[in-house]
Amino acid sequence: MKTQVGIIGAGPAGLLVARILQLNGIDSVILERRTRAYVLERVRAGVLESGTVDTLRTYGMGERLNREGIPMRSMQLCWDRQKADISLDDGTGRHLTTYGQQKIVEDLILQREADGLPIVFEADVSRLDGIEDAPRIHYRHNGEDKVLECQFIAGCDGYHGVSRRHIPGSDEHVFLTEYPFAWLGILAEAAPLAARRGFAHSTRGLAVASARSASVGRLYLQVEPDADPNAMSDQQIWDELDIRMDDGTAAQLNRGPIIERSVARLRGYVCEKMRHGRLAIAGDAAHIVPPSGGKGLNLAVGDARIMAEAIRRLLTTNDTTLLDSYSEMCLRRIWPTVHWACSMCEALHIFPGQTSFQTRMQYQTLNHWGNTEIGQQRLRKAQLGLPYEI
Ligand code: RFL
Known part of the structure; x- marks a missing residue:
């Protein structure tokens, strides 16, 4: 041919x-x-x-x-039982799309x-x-x-x-660089909540809530690098997501059947x-x-x-x-x-053997991105992406 x-x-x-x-x-x-x-x-x-x-x-x-x-048009960061809602509007009309x-x-x-x-x-x-x-x-x-x-x-x-x-x-x-953890990713027939989309830092590990459509959620948990995707029951996964994503209000995610699971290593x-x-x-x-x-x-x-x-x-x-x-x-x-x-990745995950001092350093980074004007600008610019030369 x-x-x-x-x-x-x-x-x-x-x-x-x-x-x-x-x-x-x-x-x-x-x-x-x-x-x-x-x-x-x-x-x-x-x-x-x-x-x-x-x-x-x-x-x-x-x-x-x-x-x-x-x-x-916005993204949440949660850490230490608090939440920052960061606008992705940079005044140019650009936004992310799911x-x-x-x-x-x-x-x-x-x-x-x-x-x-x-x-x-x-x-x-x-x-x-x-x-x-x-x-x-x-x-x-x-x-x-x-x-x-x-x-x-x-x-x-x-x-x-x-x-x-x-x-x-x-x-x-x-x-x-190889990170010493992986993501358990699930697809779930559970309507994602706009108010709870984003990344959570928890001392139990990262959690992420995002959407694939108005009725299907895409969610992730930090797990061990060689974790078995089927090790946790559906209920254990939802419970763990709610614990890790708690922003101090104890609000829960919408739950529904998990239709897909996979584990991906991070590098x-x-x-x-x-x-x-x-x-x-x-x-x-x-x-x-x-x-x-x-x-x-x-x-x-x-x-x-x-x-x-x-x-x-x-x-x-x-x-x-x-x-x-x-x-x-x-x-x-x-x-x-x-x-x-x-x-x-380094601000949101718990590394093996991480000290409480290092966790406090992560909180500072997240506080900078979530609560300061200059940090929010940095996050917004990076999330919206660089311009093309061609
Ligand atoms: P792909 O999609 O891996 O496609 C490569 C294709 O090549 C085929 N292939 C071969 N074919 C013939 N002969 C061979 N010897 C071949 N060897 C391989 C494969 O079968 C495959 O079909 O690479 P491509 O096109 O460069 O696209 C890259 C993206 O797929 C990847 O970067 C993203 O999925 C990464 N990613 C995310 N990217 C985002 O921009 N936003 C996200 O929200 C996002 N979330 C993710 C992600 C990747 C993830 N995993 C599983 C790695 C979430 C996860 C969990």
């Missing part, structure tokens, strides 16, 4: 690169290891920066998003299929070659070894993908070398942020915009200038965003 751009991964990054290229008249084939059903059902992110929403609208993916996306990542993925997949463009599911990419001049992607599909020949490879295959290791010397450009990871020859990586393939900032998907969208434009310039006018500065331009958004997500 031959195409102009071979895209590895049908996550938000790969699907968006494909969509932008399509609207610029460039052909691509997406190779995705998982089944179509698995990709459509995978529950992950849900908080979108306004730049992400604008990008999806610009590329014709705004219809359902405009209808079902829930504006989020819209599940699986809906974005579904919108992009259905559009691509309606346009008759190829996504090969259950295509497991094993290796790449020719990335200097004539790229080839080797993959296994329907029990057969196959090759996709292309002019450029977009490595959008997430943290565990194969693309990153094909960038020569990428290991020497990696920066990593910060950046590979600063994001391109070599005719291969570039984007999204989780290049960086992971702890989910405390709600930034992973938003960063993937930022990379996808730059990658698609760099490929367009290469393939239409043989101009490599943007491609040559791809890593640096992406990193100008990535590092400050990683810094914010890790700062949130």
Whole structure:
């Protein structure tokens, strides 16, 4: 098989690169290891920066998003049985939007299929070659070894993908921190309460309440790194959420059936070398942020915009200038965003062996973000996201 751009991964990054290229008249084939059903059902992110929403609208993916996306104009921080309600209004009309990542993925997949463009599911990419001049992607599909020949490879295959290791010397450009805890994430058929959305610091560990729709809540508890997602009963989870989120009023969350549970480890990871020859990586393939900032998907969208434009310039006018500065331009958004997500992570979780002095230090950080003008500005700016250069 031959195409102009071979895209590895049908996550938000790969699907968006494909969509932008399509609207610029460039052909691509997406190779995705998982089944179509698995990709459509995978529950992950849900908080979108306004730049992400604008990008999806610009590329014709705004219809359902405009209808079902829930504006989020404030955020709560709770700690030490007190609460701060922080406005996200920076006077520019920007706000966050709640819209599940699986809906974005579904919108992009259905559009691509309606346009008759190829996504090969259950295509497991094993290796790449020719990335200097004539790229080839080797993959296994329907029990057969196959090759996709292309002019450029977009490595959008997430943290565990194969693309990153094909960038020569990428290991020497990696920066990593692993946190000694994980998040138990649940989806629940319980109407989220606008007055109780945000992050809670508790001496028992972090808790987070957010929404996926008007009737479905997305909630998280800090747990041990190797916790079993099924170790707690539904009632134990709700009780623990209420205890950790207590802002001094003893108000309770709406409860309902838990329809999905998963445990995700928390880490910060950046590979600063994001391109070599005719291969570039984007999204989780290049960086992971702890989910405390709600930034992973938003960063993937930022990379996808730059990658698609760099490929367009290469393939239409043989101009490599943007491609040559791809890593640096992406990193100008990535590092400050990683810094914010890790700062949130470190202020909100209880670390093993943490002293009461360290807990008091966390309270000071949270008090700064929650109750001072300059701290609220910092939080607002970081949550709303950095502007795009491209
Ligand atoms: P993805 O979504 O991981 O997609 C990569 C795709 O590549 C496929 N793949 C392969 N295909 C073929 N051959 C191979 N050898 C392959 N290896 C891998 C995979 O099957 C997959 O389909 O990466 P992408 O596109 O870069 O998107 C990144 C986002 O998914 C991720 O950053 C966010 O979900 C992170 N995240 C959040 N981000 C936000 O912006 N806001 C949030 O509120 C938010 N909450 C979260 C999150 C991530 C979480 N977990 C589970 C990691 C909450 C959680 C719990």
